[in-house]
Amino acid sequence: MEKRVAVLQGDGIGPEVTEAAVRVLEVIARRFNHTFHFNYGSIGGEAIDKFNNPLPEETIALCESSDAVLLGAVGGPKWDQNPSELRPEKGLLAIRKHFDLFANLRPIKAVPSLLHASPLKEEIVRDVDMMIVRELTGGIYFGQPSRKTDTSAVDTLVYTREEIERIVEKAFELARLRKGKVTSVDKANVLESSKLWREVVEEKRKSYPDIEVEHQLVDSAAMKLITNPAAFDVVVTENMFGDILSDEASVITGSLGLLPSASVRSDGFGLYEPVHGSAPDVAGKGVANPAAAILSAAMMLRYSFGMEAEAAAIEKAVNTVFEDGHFTADLSGNLDRVHSTNEWTEKVIGE
Amino acid sequence: MEKRVAVLQGDGIGPEVTEAAVRVLEVIARRFNHTFHFNYGSIGGEAIDKFNNPLPEETIALCESSDAVLLGAVGGPKWDQNPSELRPEKGLLAIRKHFDLFANLRPIKAVPSLLHASPLKEEIVRDVDMMIVRELTGGIYFGQPSRKTDTSAVDTLVYTREEIERIVEKAFELARLRKGKVTSVDKANVLESSKLWREVVEEKRKSYPDIEVEHQLVDSAAMKLITNPAAFDVVVTENMFGDILSDEASVITGSLGLLPSASVRSDGFGLYEPVHGSAPDVAGKGVANPAAAILSAAMMLRYSFGMEAEAAAIEKAVNTVFEDGHFTADLSGNLDRVHSTNEWTEKVIGE
Ligand SMILES: CC(C)[C@H](C(=O)O)[C@@H](O)C(=O)O
Numbered sequence: 001m002e003k004r005v006a007v008l009q010g011d012g013i014g015p016e017v018t019e020a021a022v023r024v025l026e027v028i029a030r031r032f033n034h035t036f037h038f039n040y041g042s043i044g045g046e047a048i049d050k051f052n053n054p055l056p057e058e059t060i061a062l063c064e065s066s067d068a069v070l071l072g073a074v075g076g077p078k079w080d081q082n083p084s085e086l087r088p089e090k091g092l093l094a095i096r097k098h099f100d101l102f103a104n105l106r107p108i109k110a111v112p113s114l115l116h117a118s119p120l121k122e123e124i125v126r127d128v129d130m131m132i133v134r135e136l137t138g139g140i141y142f143g144q145p146s147r148k149t150d151t152s153a154v155d156t157l158v159y160t161r162e163e164i165e166r167i168v169e170k171a172f173e174l175a176r177l178r179k180g181k182v183t184s185v186d187k188a189n190v191l192e193s194s195k196l197w198r199e200v201v202e203e204k205r206k207s208y209p210d211i212e213v214e215h216q217l218v219d220s221a222a223m224k225l226i227t228n229p230a231a232f233d234v235v236v237t238e239n240m241f242g243d244i245l246s247d248e249a250s251v252i253t254g255s256l257g258l259l260p261s262a263s264v265r266s267d268g269f270g271l272y273e274p275v276h277g278s279a280p281d282v283a284g285k286g287v288a289n290p291a292a293a294i295l296s297a298a299m300m301l302r303y304s305f306g307m308e309a310e311a312a313a314i315e316k317a318v319n320t321v322f323e324d325g326h327f328t329a330d331l332s333g334n335l336d337r338v339h340s341t342n343e344w345t346e347k348v349i350g351e
Numbered sequence: 352m353e354k355r356v357a358v359l360q361g362d363g364i365g366p367e368v369t370e371a372a373v374r375v376l377e378v379i380a381r382r383f384n385h386t387f388h389f390n391y392g393s394i395g396g397e398a399i400d401k402f403n404n405p406l407p408e409e410t411i412a413l414c415e416s417s418d419a420v421l422l423g424a425v426g427g428p429k430w431d432q433n434p435s436e437l438r439p440e441k442g443l444l445a446i447r448k449h450f451d452l453f454a455n456l457r458p459i460k461a462v463p464s465l466l467h468a469s470p471l472k473e474e475i476v477r478d479v480d481m482m483i484v485r486e487l488t489g490g491i492y493f494g495q496p497s498r499k500t501d502t503s504a505v506d507t508l509v510y511t512r513e514e515i516e517r518i519v520e521k522a523f524e525l526a527r528l529r530k531g532k533v534t535s536v537d538k539a540n541v542l543e544s545s546k547l548w549r550e551v552v553e554e555k556r557k558s559y560p561d562i563e564v565e566h567q568l569v570d571s572a573a574m575k576l577i578t579n580p581a582a583f584d585v586v587v588t589e590n591m592f593g594d595i596l597s598d599e600a601s602v603i604t605g606s607l608g609l610l611p612s613a614s615v616r617s618d619g620f621g622l623y624e625p626v627h628g629s630a631p632d633v634a635g636k637g638v639a640n641p642a643a644a645i646l647s648a649a650m651m652l653r654y655s656f657g658m659e660a661e662a663a664a665i666e667k668a669v670n671t672v673f674e675d676g677h678f679t680a681d682l683s684g685n686l687d688r689v690h691s692t693n694e695w696t697e698k699v700i701g702e
């Protein structure tokens with residue numbers, strides 16, 4: 001197959017880790033007989049510096065002519081004082097909305113060789129294997145009115161039935177390929193939008209009789225992610241709850257530095273990025289952990305290109321390298337062989 | 352002093368644990384020469400059964416003629432299918448709003464003898480000692496419009512500057528009596544209401560130059576509560592974020608069953624309730640853990656009656672009983688002496 005990939009390296013360690021991912025993808029292309037065309041564009045802080053726009057028209061055009069987008073990270077202290085329209089994260093919000101990337105997929109799985117780094121007790125996180133499905137283009141992030149005066153401010157949480165239906169369907173479809181359980185998280189005892197959300201889930205479940213469904217209030221979900229995270233399979237929720245819960249869940253296994261994410265729509269187009277941020281403090285030193293970017297590339301192969309075997313090959317290689325005790329500095333805990341970004345990427349390529 | 356206390360026992364284990372708290376308060380009254388008048392009223396499910404109203408007029412009148420309210424818990428499967436106006440939790444929301452109880456105080460402190468019950472590693476939670484200050488009568492819980500049709504739904508997050516000012520002031524005042532640090536949690540990179548919130552915090556801090564202030568985004572706060580909870584002192588945030596974060600924080604030390612809460616306004620009137628719910632499965636068996644209700648009564652003495660020595664006497668007694676290895680069934684882990692609600696309350700009274 002021939003595929004066009006837009007690479008938006010972004011800020012901080014973004015360039016280093018996306019480069020590692022591109023190298024791994026090139027090896028996959030050779031091995032499985034594909035052609036990947038990589039074209040580079042700007043987003044976030046570097047785009048503000050070059051184009052005075054966190055998501056320049058050039059970048060939108062590049063993505064429109066691509067089959068998927070690989071993103072590094074955006075943000076850094078340099079732009080922290082900027083007015084809100086010139087903040088790196090506006091680029092992220094804008095690209096999600098422009099391309100209607102309504103489904104944010106965040107898999108979180110315990111890595112046996114890294115459990116020592118978890119803040120939770122090993123027996124609690126050992127069996128964690130969940131996928132958080134966050135609605136990404138609706139809710140209070142985009143609802144109108146959204147305004148502020150000197151004396152008051154208002155934000156609006158809106159959802160249409162269609163917006164809820166498509167994300168809930170996505171969750172059911174994913175559950176079928178996993179452990180067959182969906183936990184829908186809402187605040188139906190307080191919010192009208194959550195009542196509609198719960199209604200849609202109840203309706204959709206009729207088309208998925210094979211899937212176990214549970215409803216959980218967001219406050220109690222925030223507790224259970226700590227007390228019994230292994231009980232979750234697919235968790236589906238609206239934009240703001242998903243923002244909070246997916247970040248909470250990202251630290252429980254101790255492997256935040258390894259977590260990939262996908263933001264997709266229904267036709268297969270999607271944006272893939274590591275969950276970790278731009279880490280400006282270690283940028284440019286060649287020590288960043290490229291695992292999350294490499295695993296994001298694997299998600300791209302799976303969800304945008306339908307290349308399951310290729311995705312699995314990358315995931316297996318990453319796992320093997322970890323099990324063999326090879327870590328970058330962030331994970332080594334001084335005990336193991338410490339590798340630079342490049343060395344570690346070579347290990348993965350070797351596998 | 353002479354004080355009138357409205358006791359709203361509510362549902363499930365509510366009656367058992369509030370009775371234990373009342374007994375402890377009676378001992379405090381004798382020992383410190385106070386007179387407490389306890390008057391009982393209905394709320395939640397039992398109020399729905401008796402009055403077809405989760406917060407009957409009689410209860411409002413009773414609370415209006417009292418100096419403080421001691422509440423057990425509301426809710427249970429019996430009322431789970433009720434229409435939303437006849438749900439037990441509506442009683443809670445209504446009493447908060449009616450009495451303008453805008454400040455919800457949730458202290459969370461590690462108990463050395465109970466750290467084994469924490470889902471987190473001991474070294475991470477050992478030094479936890481924080482107070483979450485949640486705005487309780489504004490935001491998306493009460494903003495209008497809030498409505499739903501078959502095809503869409505909307506909720507509204509509104510805050511006025513005054514609403515933010517009073518809760519932020521409360522947080523600064525509390526920080527002065529504690530470790531001198533305030534973490535303000537918002538989502539200022541997305542929400543207009545959060546921008547106003549941050550503005551108010553920046554303004555108020557000028558009046559509290561002795562207090563260290565930090566701003567944290569809600570998603571990163573949800574992570575830090577797990578990775579480094581001991582770094583927090585006072586955490587102040589809006590209603591919905593506070594709901595999620597305070598429940599998340601309540602499980603980190605393994606002592607959810609012991610956590611008290613206060614919901615107060617500026618004139619000293621307040622409502623005090625354990626954080627744990629109504630636990631219908633163990634209700635009526637005499638095994639419920641009364642510690643959280645007893646510690647809520649201590650908060651009532653401190654915040655509504657200005658009785659610091661009396662509050663501290665209760666807290667010390669509870670601590671001593673735990674350190675001596677006396678637990679109710681929920682905490683004993685089969686290792687220690689297990690006590691019934693009454694026996695355990697006697698131990699506290701003994702101290
Ligand atoms: C940067 C910010 C706007 C963004 C969000 O809240 O969606 C980030 O936290 C995320 O989760 O990708």
Ligand SMILES: CC(C)[C@H](C(=O)O)[C@@H](O)C(=O)O
Pocket residue numbers: 189190219440443444594
């Ligand atoms: C019962 C519910 C409405 C309530 C809330 O969300 O405030 C509860 O979760 C709480 O935190 O006291």
